[in-house]
Amino acid sequence: MKRWIIVLAGMMAALLVTVPVMAEEKAGASCPEQVVFPGKGKLGSVAFSPRIHREEGVSCILCHHTGTEDGKCSNCHDGKDPKVPNSQDAYHLLCKGCHKHKKIDNSCEFCHKPGT
Template sequence: MLKKITGILFVLAILGLIVFSINAFSGIDEGTVTDPAFSRKTRGDVFFDHEMHMGAAGVVDCSTCHHVYEDGKLLEFESSEGMSCSECHLGKDGDILPLIEAYHQQCRSCHIEEKAGPVTCAGCHKTP
């Protein structure tokens, strides 16, 4: 009986190791929201898992988040990938949403709409 239990525990340990390895080496893009304009932070970093957001939200077009506007109009299917958000959202132009407001509006409004994800300061920002 002890051999059987030991065998079952061994198999479970191997399965756990396999699941851990797949997760650890899957290439999931995990990190924090970064932008060169955030040189002086007033709150902690925001953790962001790009792959999880793409899969869970069912986002198929990068321009859903990486949008491009011209003359105040959204250019559908145009993407700002590879650009930092601050390249447009530094608030120099009166009609462009300032950077922090842009992040909060983009992230919070999606979390509220999808009824998923944090919407409070402490829910997103890690304690510094």
């Protein structure tokens, strides 16, 4: 019985990851090659590749969780609501958390390019 529960839980987890990606692909969602987030201070800007992340199986919905059409995270992540992290904190929580979980380089310099 326990084995079936584990198998079922694994299948559910796989569906939660796979179905949104399949739906995005079926809908023909565009996926830009690169998005640049302007940097503040000495760390520099971040050049982010949605395409590479999508190829690695990361669903667009992970970041675009509200379905904002214009793609501006700061529409909600503006620092006005203490329950919602500002854009920078949201990026760091999501990006660094995922990189740590997947054992990908989590250093500042991996994403931030000084002088840009």
